[in-house]
Amino acid sequence: MSHITNRQAICDTLMEAANHDRSIVVTCSDSRGSASLAPFAQAYPEQFIELGIAEQNLVSVSAGLASCGKKVFAASPASFLSTRSYEQVKVDVAYSGTNVTLIGISGGISYGALGMTHHSLQDIAAMACLPDMRVYLPSDRFQTACLIQELLKDEKPAYVRVSRSVTEDVYGEAMDFTLNRAGVLAEGKDAVIITCGELVPYGVKAQKELKKQGYEVGLLDMYCLKPIDEDAVRQAARQADVVITVEEHSLFGGLGSMVAQIVAADSQTKVINIALPDGHLISGNNHEIFHHYGLDDEGMVAAIKKARSEG
């Protein structure tokens, strides 16, 4: 199993790019360590700006830098970046269309037992409804690196959420990556799982287990939440009897809502959303929490078998 986290993949990709692109700037809010960006800060001190524990300033300063030609990557815990500085994101990044990529680290329930203050269960919904803001939740280190390489090529705002822990490899070095196109990991007529971020490896396990049990199940890695790959969703939903969305996010306004909206306008296929409940979450590490709420491979298998048995 890989020992490389997605945040480390971001740092590696940015360091490689910064080697020949002096316009790349990384900004942090006392978060260089937790974002795994300390090596960048050390190697490129003149391209690194520390703003201290002040997320509002982090985002607006990043926008100011970007307005002067910098390609800015602002990294801060997703919980704070997507709420404390939300208005700065709305106005100075999205509305002004500045070249700022917001890196929400330790997203979702990554901080586990640290509690609800540190969870970000609203960031997909919050970011996606801002005009011109793109939203990405890459699954593994390879996809993360490809995504950052692509985002370096354009000058538009984006929000990227990554988790704290190591995510099992889904792809390989030579992965086929097209920006804003979902990863079609399997196709199937009995059901399709649509998931994103660090839940994708659970989806891979669930798909394999169901195959053993005789089910033909599709699997979409919808790392691009906005713009979501509508064609991939429609195609998968037309082929399958049931669509199961699984996300490390609130039930409201995330992947499940987006997929249901697309499918409802196109076919009769049933959509079941699995997400985190609307309340205080149980304490534990990420695997324990995923298992408790049915977001892991066992939860996905059970949900699909239940949906199939109910017809």
Add this chain to the structure above:
Amino acid sequence: MERLKEKAYELRRDIIEEIYHSKAGHVGGDLSVIDILTVLYYQVMNINPENIKDENRDRFLLSKGHCVDALYMVLGDKGFFDKQEAIDTFCAFGSPYIGHPNTDVPGIEINSGSLGHGLSLGVGMALAAKMDEKTYRTYVVLGDGEMAEGSNYEAMMSAAHYKLDNLCATIDLNGLQISGPTKDVMCTSDLGAKFRAFGWNVIDVEDGNDCVELLSAYKQAALVKGQPTAVIAHTVKGKGVSFMENQKGWHHGVLKEEQYQMAMKELKEVLQ
């Protein structure tokens, strides 16, 4: 210098036209900030329609973006666009001349208007200049009511931390905000002491509607090394129109015809 004052009063007449015609805008703050804008745009900053894409141009941010009505008149007067078009279409359906600064209007550096953002944006612009060893300066204008926004203090901290002597904030301290006197709504004074405590150089301008005093402050600010500068400009809300001066009701009041005639007459008399 008389010419600068004249310009500021000509622009006041333009502002009154714009406000009267559109029945929108924030006339009280426009009239308090217009001398600051005049000195910056006509004497201090190297910003004009020809160099607006030049990386070395100075940067200007109107953090108290609701006074964009005044800024439109300055930019129009300087030839960034047709001033009369801005007067005719301010806040009209489909017009780019909306009630807060936006980049669809030539000369506007970045969108603003939600209070408490401009100083942080200015810190980013000033940091970029330092990184690229460019000599342009960044000027941010804020209101005293706006200084209740906590984000300003994050910006102040970081500007001093990075020794941004290429950043100059001006506080249009007119002492009034929409609900009443700033000292009663939420006392933001002593602003000079606050900036000093955060490590800024502070220049008090006793009469913030006096172009001579303002110009002197900006010249001093440009000489300071290792610190950002805050110009605390003590202004009068509604300055130049007797019945508007120091009246909170004129924060965003709309003029009736007699008031319009009276205001234009008073301003013309100053010019004569």
